[in-house]
């Protein structure tokens with residue numbers, strides 16, 4: 099089942115297309131790593147798909163009535179700023195707002211919030227003031243809030259940035275499991291090794307265009323990596339799973 103489709107999506111900044119004629123479908127079960135160097139257009143593609151910037155072409159999300167969109171897709175922006183000094187449980191509970199029950203929090207809401215807190219390894223942090231947590235802990239709180247929204251589709255920008263290795267792997271595994279449960283995830287990621295190991299599919303952007311879409315081994319070819327990122331790379335299948343490592347700059 100298709101959760102999102104983009105048809106010739108284009109975003110102009112002045113005269114310049116920063117997202118250029120992109121076609122993309124996201125199916126249930128996809129965990130898509132959205133890759134590309136700085137400025138490739140990853141954030142703008144996701145924001146365009148969500149209707150947060152002006153686009154031409156089509157995004158199926160925009161066919162959903164605005165009030166119903168928050169039931170279909172959760173958006174985790176790159177900015178991890180938490181503005182108010184409120185506790186972790188309250189922030190995660192904000193993910194339930196689109197479900198809009200009369201009571202502030204129902205038993206279902208409570209169960210979904212508790213599950214998100216547990217999944218993000220935040221048990222014991224529930225009553226801590228979020229603004230006093232470390233950057234990585236705050237990032238996990240905001241991921242938990244997005245999970246609490248309990249949508250079929252999640253778009254996440256630089257989802258592992260600022261996390262330590264154990265929590266990077268843990269977040270990737272959470273998304274992998276959510277995809278295996280039938281959700282669709284699109285996450286922009288700079289760590290190509292993590293993307294190669296955990297994503298079911300990779301989409302590679304370069305200068306606003308989608309230049310490759312497929313299995314990690316088909317997308318992270320030495321030629322693609324050299325052309326798009328300007329680096330030499332090493333990709334090998336091991337007993338520990340696929341290992342991808344950029345090894346040098348192309349001169």
Ligand SMILES: Nc1ncnc2c1ncn2[C@@H]1O[C@H](COP(=O)(O)OP(=O)(O)OP(=O)(O)O)[C@@H](O)[C@H]1O
Pocket residue numbers: 111116134135136137138139140141142143
């Ligand atoms: N508000 C804006 N006005 C003008 N240009 C913009 C604006 N937002 C983004 N751009 C330009 O659009 C291009 C794509 O930016 P975008 O943030 O989508 O890239 P990205 O792939 O997410 O990069 P990064 O990995 O650095 O986050 C960049 O060249 C950027 O400078």
